[in-house]
Amino acid sequence: MKKRYRIEVIKNHHDYKILLPSDLALYPIEKIAFGNKVIEAECLPHNKNKIVITEKLQKDLFLPSLENYLHVFIDQDTLFIGPLIGILTSGFTSYPFRPLGKRTSFFAKLLSVKKVVGALPFLFGEEHIDWKRGLINGYFYDEETGWKKLEVPFPNVVYDRLPNRRTEKRQSTQELKTRLQTDYLIPWYNPGFFSKMDIFERLQQVDGASQFLPETYPFTSYSIIERMLSDYGHIYMKPENGSLGLGVHQILYDRNEGYYYCRYRDHEGNKKLTKFPSLETLFKKVFYKRKLSNMIVQQGIHLMRVEGRIVDFRVHTNKDETGNWQIAAIAGKIGGAGCATTHISYGGEVKTLEEIFSSNEEHELYREKLSEAALYLSEILETQVEGIIGEIGFDLGIDKNGKVWLFEANSKPGRSIFKHPQLKEFELLSRKLSIEFGIYLAEKAITKPEELFQ
Numbered sequence: 001m002k003k004r005y006r007i008e009v010i011k012n013h014h015d016y017k018i019l020l021p022s023d024l025a026l027y028p029i030e031k032i033a034f035g036n037k038v039i040e041a042e043c044l045p046h047n048k049n050k051i052v053i054t055e056k057l058q059k060d061l062f063l064p065s066l067e068n069y070l071h072v073f074i075d076q077d078t079l080f081i082g083p084l085i086g087i088l089t090s091g092f093t094s095y096p097f098r099p100l101g102k103r104t105s106f107f108a109k110l111l112s113v114k115k116v117v118g119a120l121p122f123l124f125g126e127e128h129i130d131w132k133r134g135l136i137n138g139y140f141y142d143e144e145t146g147w148k149k150l151e152v153p154f155p156n157v158v159y160d161r162l163p164n165r166r167t168e169k170r171q172s173t174q175e176l177k178t179r180l181q182t183d184y185l186i187p188w189y190n191p192g193f194f195s196k197m198d199i200f201e202r203l204q205q206v207d208g209a210s211q212f213l214p215e216t217y218p219f220t221s222y223s224i225i226e227r228m229l230s231d232y233g234h235i236y237m238k239p240e241n242g243s244l245g246l247g248v249h250q251i252l253y254d255r256n257e258g259y260y261y262c263r264y265r266d267h268e269g270n271k272k273l274t275k276f277p278s279l280e281t282l283f284k285k286v287f288y289k290r291k292l293s294n295m296i297v298q299q300g301i302h303l304m305r306v307e308g309r310i311v312d313f314r315v316h317t318n319k320d321e322t323g324n325w326q327i328a329a330i331a332g333k334i335g336g337a338g339c340a341t342t343h344i345s346y347g348g349e350v351k352t353l354e355e356i357f358s359s360n361e362e363h364e365l366y367r368e369k370l371s372e373a374a375l376y377l378s379e380i381l382e383t384q385v386e387g388i389i390g391e392i393g394f395d396l397g398i399d400k401n402g403k404v405w406l407f408e409a410n411s412k413p414g415r416s417i418f419k420h421p422q423l424k425e426f427e428l429l430s431r432k433l434s435i436e437f438g439i440y441l442a443e444k445a446i447t448k449p450e451e452l453f454q
Contacts (some may be wrong), residue, residue, distance in 0.1 A: 002443055004069045006050040006116040007081060011115055013054035016041035018079070021049045030077040032062040035084040035153030036134065036184060043079075051081070064120065064140060064150050071118050071439060073446045083442030085121040085435060086109075086136065086155030087175075090167045092125050099123070099139050099147055105165070106415070110431050111141040116335075117321075117435050119442075121159075122152065126176050154180070156442035158432065159390070160190045161412070165241060168193065187441040187452050191387040194411045196240050197296050202384040203406075208378045212373060212396075212406040214299035219292050222279050228261075229253040234300035241294070248341050249286065250300070251279075262286050271336075301405050303397050306356060310335040310395045312407065314417050315374040316426075318433035319390045323440050325378045327371050328391075329426035331417040332356045370396055371454045373404045381409060388452075390437045391430070 005021065018032055018041050025045035032041050033052070039060055051072070058065070063081075073080040086112070091100055098104045100123070111121050111286070122138035129136050135151045142148070158180060164369045180186045200216045205210040217224055218423060219237065228235045234252040249264040258275045264286065276282040283292075303310045312335075316328040332351045341348070357363035374394045382389050393413020397405040418427035444452050 002071055002073060004071050006069050007063075008050055008052045009055055009058045011055050011066065013058045015054055016057045016060075017255040018043045018057070019046040019048075019052035019053050019319050021051070022047065022077075024051070024072070024074075024079070027074050028081075029074065029078055029079045031079070032057065032061065033078050033080045034063050034082055034172070035155050036186075036301050037061050037153040038078065039421075042409055046385075062135065062150075062152050066114075066120065066142070068120065069117055069118050070120065071443075072224045073443050075134055075446050080156075083119055083156040083439055084152060085119050085157055085159060085438040085442070086138065087159045087161050087164060088125070089123060089161045090173075091163060092127070096147060106443050107161075108141050108147075109427075110434065112143055113428075113432050113435055117432055117439065119439050120152075120421060121435055121438070122150075124153075126172055129176070154184055155186065156445060157438045158186055158188045159438055160188060162191075165193050176271055184451065185445065185453055187388060187445050189388040189390040189437065189441060190411060192385075192411060193241070194385070196238070196408060199381070199385075199417055201444055203377070203380065205379050206384070209263065209377060214301055214402060214405055215405070217298055219226050219295040219297050222283070225251065225279060225297055228297065228299060232300050236298045236300060237295050238298065239294055240296050246270050247290070247295075252300075253281070254437070267386050268425055286306065298407070301397050306334050306351075309337060311356060312395060313370055314413070315370050315394045315396055316413060316417075317374050317378045317392050317394070318430055319437040319440070320433050321440050323383075323437070323444075325375050325435070327374060327415065328430040329423060330367060330370055331423055333417070350417045350423070352420065364403075366398060369398070369402070369404050373406070377406060377409065388441065391434060 016039060020043055022045055029043045030040060031038050032398040033397055041057055041058060070081050071083060089100065093099055093101050100107055114121055122140050122178050124136045124138040128138060134154055136154060137149055137151050140148055140150055167173060177188060181188055196219055200213055203213060215228060225235060237249045237251060239247040239433060249262055252261040254261065260279055260282050261273060262282055263273045266272050275283065303312060305311060311332050313330060315330050317325050318328045320326050330353060334349045334354060335349055336348055353363040353367055357366060375395060377394065378392055381392065389411065393410040394406065397407055399405065417423055
Protein backbone atom coordinates (compact mmCIF):
# COMPACT_ATOMS: atom_id res chain seq x y z
CA MET A 1 0.00 0.00 0.00
CA LYS A 2 1.06 3.59 -0.59
CA LYS A 3 -0.68 6.54 1.03
CA ARG A 4 0.27 9.96 2.36
CA TYR A 5 -0.34 11.15 5.90
CA ARG A 6 0.47 14.17 7.98
CA ILE A 7 3.12 13.35 10.60
CA GLU A 8 2.82 15.11 13.96
CA VAL A 9 4.97 14.93 17.08
CA ILE A 10 3.78 14.87 20.73
CA LYS A 11 6.19 16.93 22.82
CA ASN A 12 7.62 15.83 26.19
CA HIS A 13 6.85 12.14 25.73
CA HIS A 14 9.75 9.84 26.53
CA ASP A 15 8.52 6.51 25.22
CA TYR A 16 8.13 4.90 21.81
CA LYS A 17 4.47 5.26 20.87
CA ILE A 18 2.63 5.79 17.59
CA LEU A 19 -1.00 6.81 17.14
CA LEU A 20 -2.35 5.46 13.87
CA PRO A 21 -5.50 6.26 11.88
CA SER A 22 -8.02 3.43 11.75
CA ASP A 23 -7.04 2.17 8.27
CA LEU A 24 -3.40 1.71 9.38
CA ALA A 25 -4.30 0.29 12.80
CA LEU A 26 -5.65 -2.81 11.03
CA TYR A 27 -2.10 -3.91 10.23
CA PRO A 28 0.02 -5.79 12.83
CA ILE A 29 2.60 -2.98 13.08
CA GLU A 30 5.30 -3.33 15.70
CA LYS A 31 8.10 -1.17 14.25
CA ILE A 32 8.54 2.19 12.59
CA ALA A 33 11.29 3.01 10.07
CA PHE A 34 12.70 6.21 8.63
CA GLY A 35 15.49 5.77 6.10
CA ASN A 36 17.52 2.83 7.40
CA LYS A 37 16.62 3.47 11.07
CA VAL A 38 14.13 0.96 12.52
CA ILE A 39 12.70 1.18 16.07
CA GLU A 40 10.19 -1.02 17.89
CA ALA A 41 7.20 1.00 19.10
CA GLU A 42 3.77 0.56 20.68
CA CYS A 43 1.08 1.27 18.09
CA LEU A 44 -2.32 2.55 19.18
CA PRO A 45 -5.37 3.47 17.07
CA HIS A 46 -7.00 6.90 17.09
CA ASN A 47 -9.82 8.48 15.11
CA LYS A 48 -7.80 11.11 13.26
CA ASN A 49 -6.42 10.86 9.73
CA LYS A 50 -2.81 11.50 10.70
CA ILE A 51 0.12 9.71 12.27
CA VAL A 52 1.28 10.98 15.67
CA ILE A 53 4.62 9.91 17.15
CA THR A 54 6.32 10.77 20.41
CA GLU A 55 9.17 13.26 20.62
CA LYS A 56 11.60 10.55 21.73
CA LEU A 57 10.71 8.42 18.73
CA GLN A 58 11.20 11.36 16.39
CA LYS A 59 14.58 12.15 17.95
CA ASP A 60 15.88 8.57 17.82
CA LEU A 61 14.67 8.11 14.25
CA PHE A 62 16.47 11.36 13.33
CA LEU A 63 13.25 12.50 11.67
CA PRO A 64 13.49 16.24 10.85
CA SER A 65 10.88 18.61 12.24
CA LEU A 66 9.58 19.55 8.83
CA GLU A 67 5.88 20.15 8.19
CA ASN A 68 5.01 17.69 5.47
CA TYR A 69 2.66 14.97 4.34
CA LEU A 70 4.80 11.88 3.85
CA HIS A 71 4.26 8.55 2.16
CA VAL A 72 3.69 5.43 4.21
CA PHE A 73 4.67 1.92 3.16
CA ILE A 74 3.94 -1.24 5.16
CA ASP A 75 5.96 -4.41 4.91
CA GLN A 76 5.18 -7.24 7.34
CA ASP A 77 5.24 -5.65 10.83
CA THR A 78 7.06 -2.42 9.91
CA LEU A 79 5.65 1.02 9.06
CA PHE A 80 8.01 2.96 6.77
CA ILE A 81 7.54 6.73 6.60
CA GLY A 82 9.19 9.05 4.07
CA PRO A 83 10.73 8.18 1.80
CA LEU A 84 14.08 9.78 2.52
CA ILE A 85 15.73 10.54 -0.82
CA GLY A 86 19.43 11.34 -0.78
CA ILE A 87 20.67 13.40 -3.74
CA LEU A 88 24.39 12.80 -4.15
CA THR A 89 26.51 15.57 -5.64
CA SER A 90 29.87 17.27 -5.11
CA GLY A 91 31.42 20.72 -5.12
CA PHE A 92 30.05 21.93 -1.78
CA THR A 93 31.20 25.35 -0.60
CA SER A 94 31.64 26.80 2.90
CA TYR A 95 28.85 29.35 2.33
CA PRO A 96 25.66 28.35 4.20
CA PHE A 97 23.34 30.26 1.84
CA ARG A 98 25.05 29.02 -1.36
CA PRO A 99 26.21 25.51 -0.47
CA LEU A 100 26.74 24.58 -4.13
CA GLY A 101 27.75 27.90 -5.63
CA LYS A 102 26.11 28.57 -9.01
CA ARG A 103 24.23 25.25 -8.83
CA THR A 104 22.51 26.18 -5.56
CA SER A 105 19.46 27.65 -7.29
CA PHE A 106 18.78 24.48 -9.27
CA PHE A 107 19.02 22.26 -6.20
CA ALA A 108 16.82 24.62 -4.18
CA LYS A 109 14.15 24.24 -6.86
CA LEU A 110 14.60 20.47 -6.96
CA LEU A 111 14.20 20.09 -3.19
CA SER A 112 11.25 22.50 -3.08
CA VAL A 113 8.92 19.90 -4.64
CA LYS A 114 8.95 17.90 -1.38
CA LYS A 115 5.49 18.99 -0.24
CA VAL A 116 3.96 18.41 -3.66
CA VAL A 117 5.27 14.86 -4.00
CA GLY A 118 5.30 13.82 -0.33
CA ALA A 119 8.93 12.93 0.31
CA LEU A 120 12.01 14.25 2.12
CA PRO A 121 14.81 14.90 -0.41
CA PHE A 122 18.18 16.21 0.77
CA LEU A 123 21.64 16.88 -0.64
CA PHE A 124 24.85 15.23 0.47
CA GLY A 125 28.41 14.57 -0.61
CA GLU A 126 30.76 11.80 0.44
CA GLU A 127 32.27 14.13 3.07
CA HIS A 128 28.90 14.31 4.89
CA ILE A 129 28.63 10.58 5.65
CA ASP A 130 29.32 9.26 9.16
CA TRP A 131 29.77 5.56 8.46
CA LYS A 132 30.25 4.58 12.12
CA ARG A 133 26.96 6.11 13.28
CA GLY A 134 25.05 5.35 10.08
CA LEU A 135 24.10 9.01 9.64
CA ILE A 136 24.44 11.72 6.99
CA ASN A 137 24.74 15.43 7.80
CA GLY A 138 22.64 16.47 4.82
CA TYR A 139 21.41 19.75 3.36
CA PHE A 140 17.65 20.39 3.45
CA TYR A 141 15.89 23.31 1.81
CA ASP A 142 12.74 25.17 2.82
CA GLU A 143 11.36 28.05 0.77
CA GLU A 144 10.67 30.08 3.92
CA THR A 145 13.72 29.35 6.06
CA GLY A 146 16.30 28.48 3.38
CA TRP A 147 19.09 25.94 3.78
CA LYS A 148 19.81 23.95 6.94
CA LYS A 149 22.02 20.97 7.76
CA LEU A 150 20.39 18.09 9.60
CA GLU A 151 21.55 14.64 10.62
CA VAL A 152 19.43 11.91 9.06
CA PRO A 153 19.74 8.14 8.59
CA PHE A 154 20.99 6.62 5.36
CA PRO A 155 18.29 7.22 2.74
CA ASN A 156 15.82 4.82 1.15
CA VAL A 157 17.15 5.68 -2.30
CA VAL A 158 20.00 7.72 -3.85
CA TYR A 159 19.51 10.06 -6.82
CA ASP A 160 22.86 10.56 -8.57
CA ARG A 161 23.49 14.22 -9.47
CA LEU A 162 27.29 14.13 -9.64
CA PRO A 163 28.30 17.05 -11.87
CA ASN A 164 31.02 15.56 -14.08
CA ARG A 165 32.84 12.44 -15.19
CA ARG A 166 35.97 13.29 -13.22
CA THR A 167 34.11 13.18 -9.90
CA GLU A 168 32.18 10.12 -10.95
CA LYS A 169 35.37 8.16 -11.73
CA ARG A 170 37.10 8.93 -8.41
CA GLN A 171 37.90 5.79 -6.46
CA SER A 172 36.26 7.18 -3.31
CA THR A 173 33.02 7.83 -5.24
CA GLN A 174 33.02 4.32 -6.65
CA GLU A 175 33.63 2.85 -3.18
CA LEU A 176 30.81 4.96 -1.70
CA LYS A 177 28.41 3.76 -4.39
CA THR A 178 29.38 0.11 -3.96
CA ARG A 179 29.08 0.29 -0.18
CA LEU A 180 25.63 1.90 -0.14
CA GLN A 181 24.28 -0.45 -2.80
CA THR A 182 25.88 -3.66 -1.57
CA ASP A 183 26.00 -3.30 2.22
CA TYR A 184 22.81 -1.26 2.68
CA LEU A 185 20.82 -2.37 -0.42
CA ILE A 186 19.98 1.22 -1.33
CA PRO A 187 18.69 1.69 -4.91
CA TRP A 188 20.76 4.15 -6.93
CA TYR A 189 19.28 5.89 -9.94
CA ASN A 190 20.77 7.83 -12.84
CA PRO A 191 24.28 6.42 -12.40
CA GLY A 192 26.93 7.46 -14.87
CA PHE A 193 27.32 9.79 -17.80
CA PHE A 194 26.63 8.22 -21.19
CA SER A 195 29.44 7.76 -23.69
CA LYS A 196 28.24 8.82 -27.15
CA MET A 197 29.96 5.98 -28.97
CA ASP A 198 28.93 3.35 -26.43
CA ILE A 199 25.27 4.39 -26.66
CA PHE A 200 25.32 4.27 -30.46
CA GLU A 201 26.98 0.86 -30.52
CA ARG A 202 24.38 -0.55 -28.14
CA LEU A 203 21.44 0.94 -30.03
CA GLN A 204 22.90 -0.28 -33.31
CA GLN A 205 22.24 -3.85 -32.14
CA VAL A 206 18.48 -3.19 -31.93
CA ASP A 207 16.74 -3.15 -35.32
CA GLY A 208 14.01 -0.73 -34.30
CA ALA A 209 16.47 1.69 -32.72
CA SER A 210 19.07 1.62 -35.48
CA GLN A 211 16.70 3.42 -37.87
CA PHE A 212 17.16 6.61 -35.83
CA LEU A 213 20.96 6.55 -35.92
CA PRO A 214 23.14 8.51 -38.33
CA GLU A 215 26.35 6.72 -39.29
CA THR A 216 28.71 7.23 -36.37
CA TYR A 217 32.25 5.91 -35.84
CA PRO A 218 35.23 6.55 -33.61
CA PHE A 219 37.87 8.44 -35.58
CA THR A 220 40.44 6.02 -37.01
CA SER A 221 41.51 7.41 -40.38
CA TYR A 222 40.94 10.05 -43.02
CA SER A 223 39.48 7.40 -45.35
CA ILE A 224 36.31 7.12 -43.22
CA ILE A 225 35.80 10.87 -43.41
CA GLU A 226 36.48 10.95 -47.16
CA ARG A 227 33.92 8.21 -47.79
CA MET A 228 31.27 9.84 -45.55
CA LEU A 229 31.85 13.25 -47.16
CA SER A 230 31.36 11.62 -50.56
CA ASP A 231 28.09 10.04 -49.36
CA TYR A 232 26.61 12.91 -47.35
CA GLY A 233 28.39 16.14 -48.32
CA HIS A 234 29.18 17.04 -44.70
CA ILE A 235 30.02 15.34 -41.41
CA TYR A 236 30.44 16.33 -37.78
CA MET A 237 33.43 15.61 -35.60
CA LYS A 238 32.80 15.87 -31.87
CA PRO A 239 34.45 14.76 -28.61
CA GLU A 240 33.14 11.40 -27.47
CA ASN A 241 32.50 12.71 -23.95
CA GLY A 242 31.92 16.39 -24.74
CA SER A 243 28.98 18.58 -23.74
CA LEU A 244 27.45 22.00 -24.44
CA GLY A 245 28.63 21.84 -28.06
CA LEU A 246 32.28 22.30 -27.06
CA GLY A 247 34.70 20.97 -29.65
CA VAL A 248 32.06 20.27 -32.32
CA HIS A 249 33.36 20.74 -35.88
CA GLN A 250 31.38 20.57 -39.11
CA ILE A 251 33.43 19.49 -42.14
CA LEU A 252 32.03 20.06 -45.62
CA TYR A 253 33.28 19.10 -49.07
CA ASP A 254 32.55 21.20 -52.15
CA ARG A 255 32.54 18.78 -55.10
CA ASN A 256 32.60 21.56 -57.66
CA GLU A 257 35.63 23.39 -56.29
CA GLY A 258 37.32 20.40 -54.65
CA TYR A 259 37.82 22.32 -51.38
CA TYR A 260 37.18 21.28 -47.79
CA TYR A 261 35.57 23.65 -45.30
CA CYS A 262 35.51 23.48 -41.51
CA ARG A 263 32.98 25.37 -39.38
CA TYR A 264 33.70 25.58 -35.65
CA ARG A 265 34.37 27.85 -32.66
CA ASP A 266 37.93 28.65 -31.67
CA HIS A 267 39.25 28.71 -28.10
CA GLU A 268 37.98 32.29 -27.64
CA GLY A 269 34.50 31.31 -28.81
CA ASN A 270 34.77 33.08 -32.18
CA LYS A 271 32.96 31.58 -35.17
CA LYS A 272 35.28 30.21 -37.83
CA LEU A 273 34.69 28.98 -41.37
CA THR A 274 38.00 28.02 -42.93
CA LYS A 275 38.86 26.65 -46.39
CA PHE A 276 41.49 24.00 -47.19
CA PRO A 277 42.77 22.30 -50.34
CA SER A 278 42.98 18.89 -48.65
CA LEU A 279 41.66 16.99 -45.64
CA GLU A 280 45.20 16.48 -44.34
CA THR A 281 45.82 20.24 -44.36
CA LEU A 282 42.54 20.85 -42.58
CA PHE A 283 43.46 18.45 -39.79
CA LYS A 284 46.96 19.85 -39.37
CA LYS A 285 45.60 23.38 -38.99
CA VAL A 286 42.37 22.80 -37.01
CA PHE A 287 42.97 19.64 -34.97
CA TYR A 288 46.68 19.92 -34.19
CA LYS A 289 46.02 20.32 -30.45
CA ARG A 290 43.30 17.69 -30.22
CA LYS A 291 43.57 14.03 -29.32
CA LEU A 292 41.83 12.51 -32.35
CA SER A 293 41.39 9.12 -30.68
CA ASN A 294 38.81 10.79 -28.41
CA MET A 295 36.76 12.13 -31.34
CA ILE A 296 33.83 10.57 -33.17
CA VAL A 297 32.73 11.10 -36.76
CA GLN A 298 29.00 11.43 -37.47
CA GLN A 299 27.00 11.61 -40.66
CA GLY A 300 25.74 15.08 -41.47
CA ILE A 301 21.96 15.35 -41.78
CA HIS A 302 20.23 17.95 -43.96
CA LEU A 303 18.00 19.30 -41.20
CA MET A 304 14.85 21.33 -41.57
CA ARG A 305 15.52 25.06 -41.30
CA VAL A 306 13.79 28.18 -40.04
CA GLU A 307 14.77 31.38 -41.88
CA GLY A 308 17.84 29.60 -43.19
CA ARG A 309 19.00 28.42 -39.72
CA ILE A 310 19.19 24.75 -38.71
CA VAL A 311 16.74 23.38 -36.15
CA ASP A 312 17.01 20.40 -33.84
CA PHE A 313 15.02 19.36 -30.77
CA ARG A 314 15.63 18.58 -27.12
CA VAL A 315 13.23 16.03 -25.64
CA HIS A 316 13.33 15.25 -21.91
CA THR A 317 11.92 11.90 -20.77
CA ASN A 318 11.44 10.90 -17.13
CA LYS A 319 10.19 7.87 -15.31
CA ASP A 320 7.16 8.67 -13.16
CA GLU A 321 5.67 7.49 -9.87
CA THR A 322 4.54 4.24 -11.54
CA GLY A 323 7.94 3.50 -13.06
CA ASN A 324 6.82 4.31 -16.61
CA TRP A 325 8.47 6.64 -19.11
CA GLN A 326 6.75 9.88 -20.03
CA ILE A 327 7.61 13.03 -21.93
CA ALA A 328 8.57 15.85 -19.57
CA ALA A 329 9.37 18.52 -22.18
CA ILE A 330 9.96 19.14 -25.88
CA ALA A 331 11.59 22.27 -27.29
CA GLY A 332 13.18 23.32 -30.54
CA LYS A 333 16.65 24.85 -30.76
CA ILE A 334 17.44 27.14 -33.67
CA GLY A 335 21.12 27.55 -34.47
CA GLY A 336 22.83 30.93 -34.62
CA ALA A 337 23.61 32.31 -38.07
CA GLY A 338 26.57 30.43 -39.54
CA CYS A 339 26.87 28.08 -36.54
CA ALA A 340 27.54 24.35 -36.75
CA THR A 341 25.36 23.58 -33.71
CA THR A 342 22.19 24.87 -32.06
CA HIS A 343 23.67 25.21 -28.56
CA ILE A 344 22.48 28.27 -26.64
CA SER A 345 26.05 29.21 -25.67
CA TYR A 346 26.83 29.51 -29.38
CA GLY A 347 23.97 31.83 -30.28
CA GLY A 348 21.17 29.27 -30.50
CA GLU A 349 17.60 30.10 -29.51
CA VAL A 350 15.02 27.98 -27.69
CA LYS A 351 11.58 27.91 -29.29
CA THR A 352 8.38 26.01 -28.59
CA LEU A 353 7.01 23.76 -31.31
CA GLU A 354 4.15 26.22 -31.75
CA GLU A 355 6.67 28.97 -32.50
CA ILE A 356 8.54 26.85 -35.05
CA PHE A 357 5.62 25.34 -36.95
CA SER A 358 2.98 27.64 -38.35
CA SER A 359 0.00 25.27 -38.32
CA ASN A 360 -1.54 23.20 -35.52
CA GLU A 361 -1.49 20.13 -37.74
CA GLU A 362 2.23 20.49 -38.38
CA HIS A 363 3.39 21.03 -34.81
CA GLU A 364 1.15 18.21 -33.53
CA LEU A 365 2.52 15.89 -36.23
CA TYR A 366 6.12 16.58 -35.21
CA ARG A 367 5.32 16.53 -31.48
CA GLU A 368 3.94 13.02 -31.97
CA LYS A 369 6.95 11.91 -34.05
CA LEU A 370 9.46 13.26 -31.52
CA SER A 371 7.52 11.87 -28.55
CA GLU A 372 7.19 8.39 -30.02
CA ALA A 373 10.89 8.27 -30.89
CA ALA A 374 12.02 9.51 -27.46
CA LEU A 375 9.77 7.14 -25.51
CA TYR A 376 10.79 4.18 -27.66
CA LEU A 377 14.49 4.99 -27.33
CA SER A 378 14.11 5.46 -23.55
CA GLU A 379 12.66 1.96 -23.22
CA ILE A 380 15.41 0.46 -25.39
CA LEU A 381 18.23 2.29 -23.57
CA GLU A 382 16.87 1.08 -20.25
CA THR A 383 17.52 -2.49 -21.39
CA GLN A 384 20.94 -1.73 -22.87
CA VAL A 385 22.57 0.31 -20.08
CA GLU A 386 23.63 -0.89 -16.62
CA GLY A 387 21.93 0.61 -13.58
CA ILE A 388 18.58 2.29 -13.02
CA ILE A 389 17.87 5.17 -15.42
CA GLY A 390 15.28 7.75 -14.38
CA GLU A 391 15.72 10.53 -16.94
CA ILE A 392 17.22 11.10 -20.38
CA GLY A 393 17.72 14.17 -22.53
CA PHE A 394 17.59 13.42 -26.25
CA ASP A 395 18.98 15.64 -28.99
CA LEU A 396 16.87 14.75 -32.01
CA GLY A 397 16.81 16.13 -35.54
CA ILE A 398 14.19 16.08 -38.27
CA ASP A 399 15.45 16.07 -41.83
CA LYS A 400 13.85 17.70 -44.86
CA ASN A 401 11.84 14.52 -45.48
CA GLY A 402 10.37 14.47 -41.98
CA LYS A 403 12.53 11.59 -40.66
CA VAL A 404 13.63 11.68 -37.01
CA TRP A 405 17.33 11.21 -36.17
CA LEU A 406 19.09 10.72 -32.83
CA PHE A 407 22.25 12.79 -32.36
CA GLU A 408 22.86 12.30 -28.63
CA ALA A 409 21.33 10.84 -25.50
CA ASN A 410 22.31 12.43 -22.16
CA SER A 411 21.85 10.76 -18.78
CA LYS A 412 22.26 14.09 -16.96
CA PRO A 413 20.69 16.53 -19.43
CA GLY A 414 21.23 20.26 -19.23
CA ARG A 415 18.26 22.47 -18.50
CA SER A 416 18.84 25.49 -20.72
CA ILE A 417 15.58 24.97 -22.62
CA PHE A 418 13.63 25.73 -19.45
CA LYS A 419 14.68 29.37 -19.56
CA HIS A 420 11.97 29.84 -22.18
CA PRO A 421 8.96 31.42 -20.39
CA GLN A 422 6.48 29.01 -21.99
CA LEU A 423 8.39 25.98 -20.71
CA LYS A 424 8.28 26.85 -16.99
CA GLU A 425 5.51 24.33 -16.23
CA PHE A 426 7.54 21.58 -17.91
CA GLU A 427 10.58 22.55 -15.83
CA LEU A 428 8.47 21.93 -12.71
CA LEU A 429 7.15 18.68 -14.15
CA SER A 430 10.67 17.37 -14.76
CA ARG A 431 11.67 18.15 -11.17
CA LYS A 432 8.56 16.47 -9.77
CA LEU A 433 9.06 13.37 -11.87
CA SER A 434 12.71 13.07 -10.77
CA ILE A 435 11.66 12.82 -7.12
CA GLU A 436 8.46 10.83 -7.75
CA PHE A 437 10.52 8.13 -9.43
CA GLY A 438 12.62 8.02 -6.26
CA ILE A 439 9.42 7.35 -4.29
CA TYR A 440 8.58 4.51 -6.65
CA LEU A 441 12.04 2.96 -6.18
CA ALA A 442 11.86 3.35 -2.40
CA GLU A 443 8.56 1.46 -2.29
CA LYS A 444 10.03 -1.27 -4.49
CA ALA A 445 13.08 -1.60 -2.24
CA ILE A 446 10.83 -1.98 0.79
CA THR A 447 8.06 -4.24 -0.52
CA LYS A 448 9.62 -6.05 -3.52
CA PRO A 449 13.42 -5.84 -3.19
CA GLU A 450 13.89 -8.94 -5.34
CA GLU A 451 12.73 -6.90 -8.36
CA LEU A 452 15.56 -4.36 -7.85
CA PHE A 453 18.37 -6.48 -6.44
CA GLN A 454 18.55 -9.53 -8.66
